[in-house]
Amino acid sequence: MPSRKKTTMFASAFFTCICSFVIICVVLATQHWMSSKVRFSGTNSSITVSLTYGLFSGTCEQFVDVGLQVSERTFQVADNLRNTKTKSMIVAIIVILVLSLLSSLLSSGFTCTNAVSNPYQTFLGPSGVYTWNSLCGIFILIAMILFPVNIEGNGLSVELAYGCFSVLQTHIKSEHTYGYSYWIMLLIIFLNITSIIIIYFYDHARYSKKKEQERPIENAPKDVILF
Numbered sequence: 001m002p003s004r005k006k007t008t009m010f011a012s013a014f015f016t017c018i019c020s021f022v023i024i025c026v027v028l029a030t031q032h033w034m035s036s037k038v039r040f041s042g043t044n045s046s047i048t049v050s051l052t053y054g055l056f057s058g059t060c061e062q063f064v065d066v067g068l069q070v071s072e073r074t075f076q077v078a079d080n081l082r083n084t085k086t087k088s089m090i091v092a093i094i095v096i097l098v099l100s101l102l103s104s105l106l107s108s109g110f111t112c113t114n115a116v117s118n119p120y121q122t123f124l125g126p127s128g129v130y131t132w133n134s135l136c137g138i139f140i141l142i143a144m145i146l147f148p149v150n151i152e153g154n155g156l157s158v159e160l161a162y163g164c165f166s167v168l169q170t171h172i173k174s175e176h177t178y179g180y181s182y183w184i185m186l187l188i189i190f191l192n193i194t195s196i197i198i199i200y201f202y203d204h205a206r207y208s209k210k211k212e213q214e215r216p217i218e219n220a221p222k223d224v225i226l227f
Contacts, residue, residue, distance in 0.1 A: 009202040010115035013129065013195045017108040020136065020191040023184055024101045028094070031058050032179035033147065036157035039172040047168060049161040053077055054181055055094055060164040073164055080163025081156075089150040093143050100139035100188075107132035107195065126203040130196055137192035140185050151176055 031054030038049045045065040052059050054077070061072045081087040110128045123131075150156045158171050 006202060007115050009198055010111045013198045014108060014111035014115055016191045016195045016198070017104055017111055017133070020188050020195075021101065021104040021108055023188050023191070024097060024104055024140075027181055027185055027188075028055065028097055028101070030054055030181040031056070032181040034151065034157065034182070035177045035179055036151075036161075037175045038157055038161040039174070040161075040168045041170045041172055046172065047165075049165060049168070051157055051160055051164070052179070053160060055090060055097075058160065060161065062165050075160070075164055077160065080160045082163070083154065083159055086150055086154045086156050086159055089146060089154060090156075093146050093150075096139050096143045096146070100136045100143070103132045103136035103139060104188075104192075107136060107192075111195070111199075126199045129199045133192040133195045137189045140188050140192075144182070144185050147182065148178075 031052065033054045034052070036051045038051065040047045040049070047065075048063045050061045050063065053075075056078075057074065057076050059072050059074050077090060078087065081090070107129055110124060110132060113124060114126075114129070155171075155174075157174055157176065162168055
Protein backbone atom coordinates (compact mmCIF):
# COMPACT_ATOMS: atom_id res chain seq x y z
CA MET A 1 0.00 0.00 0.00
CA PRO A 2 1.23 3.54 -0.74
CA SER A 3 2.12 5.90 2.08
CA ARG A 4 -0.34 8.52 3.26
CA LYS A 5 1.79 11.28 1.72
CA LYS A 6 1.87 9.56 -1.66
CA THR A 7 -1.87 8.94 -1.60
CA THR A 8 -2.56 12.59 -0.77
CA MET A 9 -0.25 13.96 -3.47
CA PHE A 10 -1.48 11.68 -6.23
CA ALA A 11 -5.12 12.15 -5.18
CA SER A 12 -4.62 15.92 -5.54
CA ALA A 13 -3.08 15.41 -8.98
CA PHE A 14 -5.97 13.09 -9.88
CA PHE A 15 -8.44 15.84 -9.00
CA THR A 16 -6.70 18.37 -11.26
CA CYS A 17 -6.57 15.81 -14.10
CA ILE A 18 -10.29 15.10 -13.78
CA CYS A 19 -11.03 18.84 -13.81
CA SER A 20 -8.92 19.15 -16.96
CA PHE A 21 -10.85 16.29 -18.58
CA VAL A 22 -14.22 17.87 -17.76
CA ILE A 23 -13.19 21.30 -19.08
CA ILE A 24 -11.98 19.80 -22.38
CA CYS A 25 -15.43 18.19 -22.74
CA VAL A 26 -17.00 21.61 -22.13
CA VAL A 27 -14.70 23.22 -24.73
CA LEU A 28 -15.73 20.66 -27.35
CA ALA A 29 -19.44 20.78 -26.52
CA THR A 30 -20.07 24.53 -26.30
CA GLN A 31 -20.36 27.00 -29.19
CA HIS A 32 -18.98 30.12 -27.52
CA TRP A 33 -15.54 30.06 -29.10
CA MET A 34 -16.04 33.14 -31.22
CA SER A 35 -18.44 36.07 -31.60
CA SER A 36 -17.94 38.00 -34.84
CA LYS A 37 -19.55 40.97 -36.50
CA VAL A 38 -18.87 40.80 -40.23
CA ARG A 39 -19.75 43.85 -42.31
CA PHE A 40 -20.64 43.73 -46.01
CA SER A 41 -21.51 46.42 -48.54
CA GLY A 42 -25.02 46.26 -50.00
CA THR A 43 -26.73 47.95 -52.93
CA ASN A 44 -28.10 50.89 -50.94
CA SER A 45 -26.85 50.13 -47.44
CA SER A 46 -24.39 48.02 -45.53
CA ILE A 47 -25.20 44.67 -43.96
CA THR A 48 -23.80 43.29 -40.72
CA VAL A 49 -23.83 39.58 -39.93
CA SER A 50 -23.49 38.64 -36.27
CA LEU A 51 -22.06 35.18 -35.64
CA THR A 52 -21.54 33.10 -32.51
CA TYR A 53 -20.05 29.68 -33.07
CA GLY A 54 -17.85 26.87 -31.87
CA LEU A 55 -16.24 23.91 -33.59
CA PHE A 56 -19.47 22.17 -34.57
CA SER A 57 -22.37 24.62 -34.64
CA GLY A 58 -23.34 28.27 -34.22
CA THR A 59 -25.96 30.95 -34.73
CA CYS A 60 -26.09 33.89 -37.14
CA GLU A 61 -28.18 37.05 -37.53
CA GLN A 62 -28.29 39.65 -40.28
CA PHE A 63 -28.74 43.38 -39.63
CA VAL A 64 -29.29 46.04 -42.30
CA ASP A 65 -28.49 49.70 -41.60
CA VAL A 66 -32.06 50.74 -42.35
CA GLY A 67 -33.19 48.75 -39.32
CA LEU A 68 -34.22 45.43 -40.82
CA GLN A 69 -33.23 42.33 -38.86
CA VAL A 70 -33.37 38.79 -40.20
CA SER A 71 -34.36 36.18 -37.63
CA GLU A 72 -31.59 34.19 -35.96
CA ARG A 73 -30.47 31.01 -37.69
CA THR A 74 -28.65 27.95 -36.44
CA PHE A 75 -25.99 26.43 -38.65
CA GLN A 76 -23.49 23.58 -38.73
CA VAL A 77 -19.93 24.83 -39.14
CA ALA A 78 -18.86 22.02 -41.48
CA ASP A 79 -21.87 22.56 -43.76
CA ASN A 80 -21.14 26.28 -44.18
CA LEU A 81 -17.49 25.84 -45.14
CA ARG A 82 -16.60 25.52 -48.80
CA ASN A 83 -12.90 26.30 -48.47
CA THR A 84 -10.94 23.09 -47.93
CA LYS A 85 -8.26 24.92 -45.95
CA THR A 86 -10.62 26.32 -43.31
CA LYS A 87 -12.50 23.03 -43.00
CA SER A 88 -9.26 21.06 -42.64
CA MET A 89 -8.11 23.43 -39.91
CA ILE A 90 -11.35 22.94 -37.96
CA VAL A 91 -11.01 19.16 -38.29
CA ALA A 92 -7.38 19.38 -37.13
CA ILE A 93 -8.39 21.39 -34.04
CA ILE A 94 -11.09 18.84 -33.17
CA VAL A 95 -8.64 15.94 -33.56
CA ILE A 96 -6.05 17.73 -31.39
CA LEU A 97 -8.63 18.37 -28.67
CA VAL A 98 -9.72 14.72 -28.76
CA LEU A 99 -6.06 13.72 -28.33
CA SER A 100 -5.80 16.11 -25.37
CA LEU A 101 -8.95 14.51 -23.95
CA LEU A 102 -7.37 11.05 -24.20
CA SER A 103 -4.13 12.35 -22.67
CA SER A 104 -6.05 13.84 -19.76
CA LEU A 105 -7.96 10.58 -19.30
CA LEU A 106 -4.73 8.55 -19.24
CA SER A 107 -3.17 10.99 -16.80
CA SER A 108 -6.22 10.61 -14.54
CA GLY A 109 -5.84 6.83 -14.70
CA PHE A 110 -2.14 6.97 -13.85
CA THR A 111 -2.62 9.30 -10.88
CA CYS A 112 -5.53 7.22 -9.58
CA THR A 113 -3.44 4.03 -9.87
CA ASN A 114 -0.56 5.59 -7.91
CA ALA A 115 -2.93 6.97 -5.26
CA VAL A 116 -4.15 3.46 -4.34
CA SER A 117 -1.16 1.23 -5.19
CA ASN A 118 2.58 1.07 -5.89
CA PRO A 119 2.97 0.06 -9.56
CA TYR A 120 6.22 -1.70 -10.42
CA GLN A 121 6.48 -0.39 -13.98
CA THR A 122 8.38 2.89 -14.24
CA PHE A 123 6.11 4.35 -16.93
CA LEU A 124 3.08 3.96 -14.64
CA GLY A 125 4.71 6.18 -12.00
CA PRO A 126 5.57 9.90 -12.01
CA SER A 127 7.22 9.73 -15.45
CA GLY A 128 3.91 8.62 -16.98
CA VAL A 129 2.06 11.45 -15.27
CA TYR A 130 4.65 13.96 -16.53
CA THR A 131 4.32 12.62 -20.07
CA TRP A 132 0.54 12.65 -20.38
CA ASN A 133 0.06 15.99 -18.65
CA SER A 134 2.74 17.57 -20.84
CA LEU A 135 1.15 16.17 -23.99
CA CYS A 136 -2.28 17.40 -22.92
CA GLY A 137 -0.93 20.91 -22.32
CA ILE A 138 0.91 20.93 -25.65
CA PHE A 139 -2.20 19.79 -27.55
CA ILE A 140 -4.29 22.52 -25.92
CA LEU A 141 -1.69 25.16 -26.74
CA ILE A 142 -1.61 24.06 -30.39
CA ALA A 143 -5.42 24.27 -30.57
CA MET A 144 -5.32 27.79 -29.08
CA ILE A 145 -2.85 28.83 -31.78
CA LEU A 146 -4.58 27.17 -34.74
CA PHE A 147 -8.02 28.67 -34.06
CA PRO A 148 -6.94 32.34 -34.32
CA VAL A 149 -4.88 31.44 -37.39
CA ASN A 150 -8.06 30.07 -38.97
CA ILE A 151 -9.95 33.23 -38.02
CA GLU A 152 -7.41 35.83 -39.10
CA GLY A 153 -5.52 33.98 -41.82
CA ASN A 154 -8.27 31.95 -43.50
CA GLY A 155 -11.25 34.25 -42.87
CA LEU A 156 -13.34 31.62 -41.06
CA SER A 157 -16.00 34.08 -39.84
CA VAL A 158 -16.39 35.64 -43.29
CA GLU A 159 -16.86 32.26 -44.91
CA LEU A 160 -19.43 31.23 -42.31
CA ALA A 161 -21.31 34.50 -42.91
CA TYR A 162 -21.45 33.78 -46.65
CA GLY A 163 -22.69 30.29 -45.82
CA CYS A 164 -25.53 31.72 -43.69
CA PHE A 165 -26.66 34.38 -46.16
CA SER A 166 -25.75 33.72 -49.79
CA VAL A 167 -26.90 37.15 -51.05
CA LEU A 168 -24.08 39.02 -49.30
CA GLN A 169 -21.79 41.15 -51.44
CA THR A 170 -18.32 42.61 -50.75
CA HIS A 171 -16.77 42.09 -47.34
CA ILE A 172 -15.71 45.38 -45.70
CA LYS A 173 -14.42 44.55 -42.22
CA SER A 174 -14.76 42.13 -39.32
CA GLU A 175 -14.69 42.41 -35.52
CA HIS A 176 -13.88 39.34 -33.46
CA THR A 177 -14.33 38.56 -29.76
CA TYR A 178 -13.09 35.27 -28.35
CA GLY A 179 -15.61 33.61 -26.04
CA TYR A 180 -15.26 31.66 -22.81
CA SER A 181 -15.07 28.32 -24.64
CA TYR A 182 -11.73 29.51 -26.03
CA TRP A 183 -10.29 31.21 -22.95
CA ILE A 184 -11.01 28.39 -20.50
CA MET A 185 -8.40 26.36 -22.36
CA LEU A 186 -5.86 28.45 -20.44
CA LEU A 187 -7.31 26.90 -17.28
CA ILE A 188 -6.64 23.43 -18.74
CA ILE A 189 -2.97 24.32 -19.26
CA PHE A 190 -2.81 25.69 -15.71
CA LEU A 191 -4.30 22.45 -14.32
CA ASN A 192 -1.78 20.36 -16.26
CA ILE A 193 1.09 22.43 -14.91
CA THR A 194 -0.36 22.10 -11.39
CA SER A 195 -0.49 18.30 -11.72
CA ILE A 196 3.14 18.20 -12.87
CA ILE A 197 4.26 20.44 -9.99
CA ILE A 198 2.43 18.30 -7.40
CA ILE A 199 4.02 15.08 -8.66
CA TYR A 200 7.41 16.78 -8.99
CA PHE A 201 7.39 17.76 -5.31
CA TYR A 202 6.48 14.20 -4.33
CA ASP A 203 9.11 12.70 -6.64
CA HIS A 204 11.80 15.13 -5.45
CA ALA A 205 11.04 14.41 -1.78
CA ARG A 206 11.15 10.66 -2.43
CA TYR A 207 14.46 10.95 -4.29
CA SER A 208 16.00 13.05 -1.50
CA LYS A 209 14.90 10.52 1.12
CA LYS A 210 16.33 7.67 -0.95
CA LYS A 211 19.69 9.41 -1.34
CA GLU A 212 19.75 10.12 2.40
CA GLN A 213 19.29 6.41 3.12
CA GLU A 214 22.08 5.50 0.68
CA ARG A 215 24.70 7.82 2.19
CA PRO A 216 28.12 6.18 2.30
CA ILE A 217 29.66 5.31 5.66
CA GLU A 218 32.27 8.07 5.43
CA ASN A 219 29.52 10.68 5.71
CA ALA A 220 28.25 9.19 8.95
CA PRO A 221 28.93 10.94 12.28
CA LYS A 222 32.39 10.27 13.82
CA ASP A 223 30.99 8.76 16.99
CA VAL A 224 29.12 6.16 14.93
CA ILE A 225 32.31 5.28 13.00
CA LEU A 226 34.38 4.94 16.25
CA PHE A 227 31.73 2.72 17.72
